[in-house]
Amino acid sequence: MPTDWSKPSTSALARLSDTRVRQFWDPNHLLSAVLNKAQETGTLHPECCNRKGFLWDLTAAYAPGAQWRDTLPEPILLNGPIVRTTSDLEVLVAKTK
DSSP, X not given: OTTOOSOOOXXXXXXXXXXXXXXXXXXXXXXXXXXXXXXXXXXXXOSSOEETTEEXXXXXXXXXXXXXXXXXXXXXEEEOOHHHHHHHXXXXXXXXX
């Protein structure tokens, strides 16, 4: 998006304070391409967030112990935009504490 000209601010990153949560700014769309390929072959498909062929502003959550290898594990949450999925993510994180 034209408004994505820099990494998330400290205040944006502080919204989800659990150390297991990672937020990425993907200026070259590398992570977006990997997630897009995975969602095409998986069972979960985001209800939003595809902009000009790139996934953008997306929440993806994986089960504890899931490992990213040549093939990504199936996410347990894949949706967005992030502002609308924060509570879903917080519930998932709380369940695995």
